[in-house]
Structure formats: C-alpha cells, structure tokens
Amino acid sequence: MNTIFYITAAVAIIASLMAITNKNAIHALLYLILTLLSISVIFYTLGAPFIAALEVIVYAGAIMVLFIFVVMMLNVGLQEEVENRWLTPRKFLIPSLLAAILLILFMIALKDFRFENHPAIDVAPKEVGISLFTTYLIAVELSAILLLAGIVGAYHLGKQKKKVTHRFLVKQARIKK
Amino acid sequence: MIVVLTIAAGLIYVERRLLALFQDRRGPNRVGPFGVLQVVADMVKIFFKEDWIPPFADKAVFIMAPGILIISIFLTFAVIPFTDTFLVLDSNIGLLFFLGNSSLGVYSVVLGGWASNNKYSLLGAIRASAQMLTYEVFMGLSLVGVVMMADSFSLREIVLAQKGGWFVIPQFLGFLTFLIAGIAETHRAPFDIPEADGELVAGYHSEYSGMKFGMFFVGEYMGVTMISALITTLFLGGWLGPEFLPPAFWFFFKTGFFICLFILIRASLPRPRYDQLMEAGWKVLLPLVLLNILVTGAVLLFKHTS
Numbered sequence: 001m002n003t004i005f006y007i008t009a010a011v012a013i014i015a016s017l018m019a020i021t022n023k024n025a026i027h028a029l030l031y032l033i034l035t036l037l038s039i040s041v042i043f044y045t046l047g048a049p050f051i052a053a054l055e056v057i058v059y060a061g062a063i064m065v066l067f068i069f070v071v072m073m074l075n076v077g078l079q080e081e082v083e084n085r086w087l088t089p090r091k092f093l094i095p096s097l098l099a100a101i102l103l104i105l106f107m108i109a110l111k112d113f114r115f116e117n118h119p120a121i122d123v124a125p126k127e128v129g130i131s132l133f134t135t136y137l138i139a140v141e142l143s144a145i146l147l148l149a150g151i152v153g154a155y156h157l158g159k160q161k162k163k164v165t166h167r168f169l170v171k172q173a174r175i176k177k
Numbered sequence: 178m179i180v181v182l183t184i185a186a187g188l189i190y191v192e193r194r195l196l197a198l199f200q201d202r203r204g205p206n207r208v209g210p211f212g213v214l215q216v217v218a219d220m221v222k223i224f225f226k227e228d229w230i231p232p233f234a235d236k237a238v239f240i241m242a243p244g245i246l247i248i249s250i251f252l253t254f255a256v257i258p259f260t261d262t263f264l265v266l267d268s269n270i271g272l273l274f275f276l277g278n279s280s281l282g283v284y285s286v287v288l289g290g291w292a293s294n295n296k297y298s299l300l301g302a303i304r305a306s307a308q309m310l311t312y313e314v315f316m317g318l319s320l321v322g323v324v325m326m327a328d329s330f331s332l333r334e335i336v337l338a339q340k341g342g343w344f345v346i347p348q349f350l351g352f353l354t355f356l357i358a359g360i361a362e363t364h365r366a367p368f369d370i371p372e373a374d375g376e377l378v379a380g381y382h383s384e385y386s387g388m389k390f391g392m393f394f395v396g397e398y399m400g401v402t403m404i405s406a407l408i409t410t411l412f413l414g415g416w417l418g419p420e421f422l423p424p425a426f427w428f429f430f431k432t433g434f435f436i437c438l439f440i441l442i443r444a445s446l447p448r449p450r451y452d453q454l455m456e457a458g459w460k461v462l463l464p465l466v467l468l469n470i471l472v473t474g475a476v477l478l479f480k481h482t483s
Contacts, residue, residue: 026238026291033284053273057317061280062310065287069306072291072299124269125330 004045012038025071029064036060050125223391235292242289243385243392249282250399257406258333260416260424271332272324275407276317279362282400283309286364289393290381301381304451308361308368311458316358318466322351322473323411336415345412350469352412354462359408361454363400365439367446368454405435 012035019031040055132140230239256271268274283306290302324330326347327338335344345352361368385393409415409431418427449457 024235026235026288030238030288049268049270050273053270053277056277057273057280061277061283062313065280065283065306065310068284068287068291069303072287072303072306125273 005042008038008041008045012042026068029068029071032067033060033064036064047122050123050128220391223388226386226388228388229386231293231295233294235294238288238292240389242285242292243389243396244285245288246282246285246396247392247399249278249285250396250403253278253403254406256332257403257410258336258415259428269329269331272320272330272335276313276320279316280313282362283313285393285396286381289385293381293385298381305364305381308364308454308458311455312358312361312368315354315458315463315466316362318463318470319351319354319358320411321466321470322348325470325473325477332410332415336410336417339414339417343412343414343417348412348469348473350465351473352408354466354469355411356408357462359404360439360442361458363397363404365397365401365443367442367448369448401436401439402432405432405439408435 015031015034015038019028019035022028022031036055036059040052040060043049043055044052230236253275256268256274286305286309287302290298290300290305293299323335323344326344327335329335329338406428409428413431415431416424416428418424418430
C-alpha cells in the first residue's frame with residue numbers, strides 16, 4: 001500500500017511541476033489532469049473510493065474538459081512574451097512568502113502526526129451520502145444556493161437578443177413581419 | 178480483452194450487412210463465405226497503410242489521443258458483470274467507475290481534433306466536447322433512479338436487485354434517456370455531428386491514417402458494445418433469464434439485441450442540426466430525467482413508510 005502511495009505521490013508532484021513550468025497551455029492542462037488522476041488514486045488507496053471516483057468524474061472529466069475547451073477556442077499557444085512581461089520575479093515575492101508561512105504551519109501541525117494512529121478506513125458511498133445529508137446538510141444546501149447563483153449569473157451574462165443568422169431564416173422572419 | 182476486440186471487429190461486418198439489409202442492398206459478400214473475411218482483409222490493409230503524422234500536428238498529443246479512447250473503454254469492461262461469477266472487478270463504485278471513464282473518453286476526441294491542427298478537426302472537436310459534456314450530465318442523472326432502486330453502485334448488486342423484475346419497466350424514462358445519451362456519448366449516427374462528413378470532412382479524425390484511424394474506428398464499435406452491455410446490466414437484468422440456457426448466453430443475447438438496435442437507429446434516422454441537438458439535451462431530456470428521479474424517490478419513500 002505504501003509503495004503505491006509513494007509512486008502516485010511522486011507522479012502527482014512531477015506532473016504538477018510540469019503543469020506550472022510547461023509553456024504550451026494544452027500540455028500544461030494535460031499534466032494537470034494527470035495530477036488529478038494520481039490524487040484520485042491516492043484517495044482510493046486511503047479508503048475513499050467514492051471521493052476518488054468523484055475526483056475523476058467532476059474534476060478530470062468535466063471541469064478540465066471545459067478548461068481545454070476554452071483554451072482551444074482562444075487558441076492560446078506559446079505565449080512566452082506576454083508571460084515574461086506580466087510575470088516579473090518581483091510579483092512572485094509576496095505569494096511565495098505567504099505560501100512559505102503556510103508550509104511552516106503545516107509542518108508544525110504534522111510533526112506529531114503518526115499514520116499508525118489514523119488507519120485507513122474504507123468509507124462506502126452510502127456513508128458519504130448519509131453524512132452529507134444529515135451532519136453537513138447546511139453546507140450542502142449553501143453550496144447548492146451558490147451554484148444556483150452561478151447559473152443565474154451565467155444566464156444573465158449570456159443573454160442576448162435572438163439573432164437570425166441563416167439567410168433562409170432571415171427571409172422567413174421578414175415574411176412573418 | 179481479446180473477446181471485446183473480436184466483437185468490435187466482427188461488428189463492422191455485421192453493421193455493413195445489416196445496413197445493407199435495411200437499405201435493400203447486398204453489402205460485402207465477396208471475401209470468404211458471405212463476405213465474413215472482409216473485415217480481416219480490411220484490417221490487414223489498415224495495418225500495412227502508411228501511418229502518417231502531419232508535420233503541423235502536435236505530435237505527442239496526436240499519438241496519445243486514440244490510445245485514451247481505447248484504454249478508457251477497456252477499463253469500463255472491467256466492472257461489467259458478464260455472469261454472476263465471470264467478472265473482473267466487483268467494486269462498490271462500479272457505476273461511478275464507468276462514468277469516470279466515459280468522461281475521460283471525451284479527451285481522446287477533443288485532443289485528437291486539437292492536435293491535428295486543422296480547422297475542420299478543431300470544429301469537430303469543439304462540437305464533440307460540448308455534445309459529450311451535455312449528454313454526460315443526464316447520462317449520470319438517468320442512472321440515479323436505478324441506483325436508488327438497487328441501493329448500490331455495484332453493477333453485480335444492481336443485476337441481483339432485478340430478480341423481481343427488470344428495471345426497464347419502472348425506470349422506463351431513465352432507460353430511454355440513457356439509450357439516447359449512450360448514442361450521443363459514442364457519437365454514432367444520428368448524433369455523429371462531431372464527424373458529420375457533409376460539413377467537416379471527417380471531423381476530429383480527418384488527419385488520422387493507418388492504425389491510429391483504425392483505433393478510433395474500432396473504438397467506436399467498442400463503445401457501442403460497452404453501452405449495449407451496460408444497458409443490459411442496468412435495465413434488462415444482465416445475465417438473468419429463463420433457466421434452460423446458461424446465464425452468459427442471456428447476457429450476450431441481450432447485448433447483441435441492443436447492438437442491432439444501434440445499427441437500425443443509424444440506418445433509419447437523419448442527423449439533427451447542432452443547436453437542435455443541444456436544445457433537445459438541455460430543454461427536454463434534462464427535465465425528464467429530473468422528473469424521473471423525483472417520482473422514483475417519492476414512490477420509494479412511500480413504499481418505505483407504508
């Protein structure tokens with residue numbers, strides 16, 4: 001079990017490094033998908049098959065496809081120049097400092113952590129559902145409302161007058177008038 | 178694995194003969210008895226064809242794309258129970274495993290079209306990604322009713338739960354939407370808009386040749402086999418059937434029936450326009466599926482309390 005974990009963790013780390021450093025947008029996204037897949041394997045080995053499956057379906061399967069869709073539509077290829085102009089080393093300073101603080105806190109928190117005290121328990125999909133709809137009901141409802149707001153916002157942004165594009169339909173619309 | 182590949186290759190022959198039958202033609206009948214060896218001849222030809230990668234293509238992604246399709250479909254066959262004892266993996270997330278794989282299958286089409294670096298391929302890929310994302314949504318939702326009735330994600334337990342009666346009757350709406358979504362997911366006619374040859378040459382696989390095209394081609398038939406096998410397990414009681422024949426026979430019989438149905442649908446229905454397809458998905462099928470979930474839930478709750 002441990003070897004599987006270490007191998008997938010290594011894959012995840014290498015893939016995410018490649019995702020940040022790769023200059024081709026689509027290749028970077030592919031590495032990001034690889035990261036998500038390896039994280040899903042880690043979830044599976046830790047005894048959370050339901051979350052593992054959802055990670056693949058939702059993140060790798062749906063959200064990343066949308067990312068690739070957008071990148072394809074905008075035809076973002078090699079954009080070294082813009083990146084060099086926008087991302088100067090100075091801009092990395094504050095985010096890296098903040099991230100370093102987080103890392104230190106995380107290491108302090110993990111100092112007394114022992115894997116023996118937290119054995120991997122298999123969590124069946126049913127248990128996840130039950131705890132979602134009893135203990136964490138308010139969180140589920142709140143996220144549902146957030147999603148609804150997102151849908152309404154997207155509808156508002158995407159709304160436009162109905163345009164007739166085909167010349168045959170244009171003619172028909174004129175006749176109706 | 179070999180069985181699946183053979184079925185997929187054999188399907189090409191079956192499809193051509195059946196299409197010919199439906200359209201009052203003869204179909205391939207020259208090579209071997211009844212033209213059975215036509216596919217073998219085609220395969221030999223496709224193996225020896227020059228496998229050409231266009232110089233303007235993104236080489237790594239171009240090669241990877243057909244592989245993703247084949248792998249994602251093969252992995253799905255791992256969770257399909259052929260009989261009670263003959264199955265590779267009995268997982269308690271079997272159904273989610275299938276959904277995850279089918280959503281990864283989208284990448285093969287999208288990346289294949291993008292890597293070809295050709296505007297027709299790109300258009301095909303964009304159509305394919307939008308279409309498959311749409312139909313994936315209620316493909317998953319149409320199965321919720323089945324999961325609620327069987328009380329499990331495991332495909333084996335779903336089949337066992339159908340001993341009292343097949344789910345096709347109480348879940349008829351779910352069955353219908355799953356069938357439609359399945360056709361769209363394998364992008365077969367009439368939902369083959371990503372590769373509509375009248376508009377887009379051959380869509381996302383315009384630039385592919387040799388065995389890479391062969392992988393896309395066989396992958397489509399494997400997808401048909403997979404969707405038919407899944408419909409059989411989820412809605413028609415899998416291997417369950419009268420005792421006088423072995424369970425495996427019933428499974429393959431029902432699967433074969435659905436494969437023939439897929440071919441008949443291809444032979445008889447015209448291709449819809451692209452916006453019609455998306456509208457049908459979001460405005461008709463999605464509300465239907467949600468209604469199905471609501472009614473199923475209400476009925477189950479009523480049964481539970483009384």
